[in-house]
Amino acid sequence: MSVPAPSVQQRKRNLGQRLVLWAPYAWLLLFFLVPFLIVLKISLSQTAIAQPPYLPTFDLAAGFSSLFDAMREFSFENYALLASDTLYLHSYLKSLEVAALATAILLLIGFPVAYGMARASRSWQPALFVLIVLPFWTSFLIRIYAWINILQREGLLNQALLALRIVDEPPVWLATDTAVMIGIVYSYLPFMVLPLYATLERMDESLLEAAADLGCPRWKAFWLVTLPLAMPGIAAGMLLCFIPILGEFVIPDLLGGSETIMIGQTLWTEFFANKDWPVASAVTVVLLALLVIPIALYQCSQLRDSAGGR
């Protein structure tokens, strides 16, 4: 028996399906891969007092041979600089440290919040959800400025601490690592709570009853049932926080002091103060490489889970 040829409508529909499938790839190609290749190219160039401020530049009008000539001038000098000057290494390590610590604190605060939301009565959940999202209605920048107000010497925090007689002398908060951590945890909490809530809310409550029925007390059921089932949400929340915190610029710049130089600030300085686009690009490429590792690990675990489990 021969396979009947697809009808015109069928072929049209297949074309439509392929277009829909390729649209996100085209988007990524245009707005992620192409810009990245440009940045990569700049990172291999040298600074110059020119417009744009680096050499070589590609001139497509001069033909392919000039393109190859230009590529011969590429060098890894900027990357060598990143490795030799401890300033960069320290910024990277500081960023990793801040991002890791902040993500851990966010998980510790976010999990109970999300758990409470998911276990709240159905009529309360929309209101709680709005409360979590509400800060987004105000500009992020204004909220960070508000923290400056709270954390300054005569700010609300110190007034409260003095009034409650917890301290005698107002401690310094602004321009410290603590202020940066407070700002980051405050700003990113919704990104931890929402994916956790989405996972916990979906969880079938009868699973906990089944655990209890089989002889498992509540606290133990949390470790044996709730936590393993919340893992996808925990992973998503941690990635959603860790990745942007690593490149965070505004919060350490406004709340932090000179001892907290995160990689986002280094990048900003290279780009805008030193006008050294090639080094700034090199910093970016290394940062991206740092981020690709946890994402790849996450993707691997997702694939493994969908193959072997849920």
Add this chain to the structure above:
Amino acid sequence: MGTGVQIDPAARPLVRFEGVSKSYSGVAAVDALSLDIVEGEFFALLGPSGCGKTTLLRMLAGFETPDTGRILLDGQDISAVPPYRRPVNMMFQSYALFPHLNVARNVAFGLQQEGLPRAEIDARVQEMLALMRLQGYGDRKPHQLSGGQRQRVALARSLVKRPRVLLLDEPMAALDKKLRQETQFELMRLRERLGLTFVIVTHDQEEAMTVAHRLGVMNHGALIQVGTPAEIYEQPDSRWVADFIGDVNLIEGQVMSSSTDATLVASAAGDIRAAASRTSPGDNVWVAIRPEKLHIAAGGGDGLAGEVIAIGYLGDLSHYQVRTDGGPVLKVAVANVTRLSERPIGLHQRVTLTWAAASALVLTR
């Protein structure tokens, strides 16, 4: 009746509900209910949705606490015992299998909570998987199983701890009809083999009648009638039970005479000879007759005369609707033992309905 095993309801009860009540925001889900369940019994709680049967089961499992009354297991009050310390296991309607654990670890979960040695756990899990015909499925995750397999895993998990009472909450609701019938018989065999006490909650009367030794019919949080399937079907003590279980003709009337052999009732359909009852002449009563207990014959004769106004052909049975000369319409079910063409009764034909007096019950409530 189900398995043919005789259960003596007067034996020492394994489970006893004593005046148990439970209400949610002022609405009584279970209302001052008392019930004894005997060791080794397959007991079914049957009723429409919202009648409180699931609440009763959940109180026995420990997920709900009674507002008043006591629940005794083996003579011990367990009302205050948390679910994880009760020697009772439940099979959930949703199965509630742990999605992150494979079949073997799902079944082993309860044994691990007891802190048994690993070798014993493995042996008992394997034994249970074999009993449930699930060998070779131990490494699968629940989502890789069919609905029937998931159901057997849930059953294995709730049986592996050898509970004093196994609670089954609508265990077959998610299965298709054919699989449901097979599973009903499997449950009965299993109970007999393990000698355990099963309590099943169901809204499916056919299922309850098939599997249970005794059933309790519930409505509005109260037990309306408790008895063997045959008692409930043949001797319902109220119009509600007669109507809820199976199909029935209910005819309102007044007692003309009541003797030790029979009760004579005057009704709009005509005078009805019914089974003996504790009624006196003049009482307002209802006569309940099952459609299959009525005999239909063409032409005239002794009995209620009427006309066939509708015929429903169901294959094994035919349903006739007969309008009696007095007015009321009665349902008659006839087994189709002969071929369709040989059947003498057609639409709009004059017929006579007869019955054995003993099969017409006199109900006063």
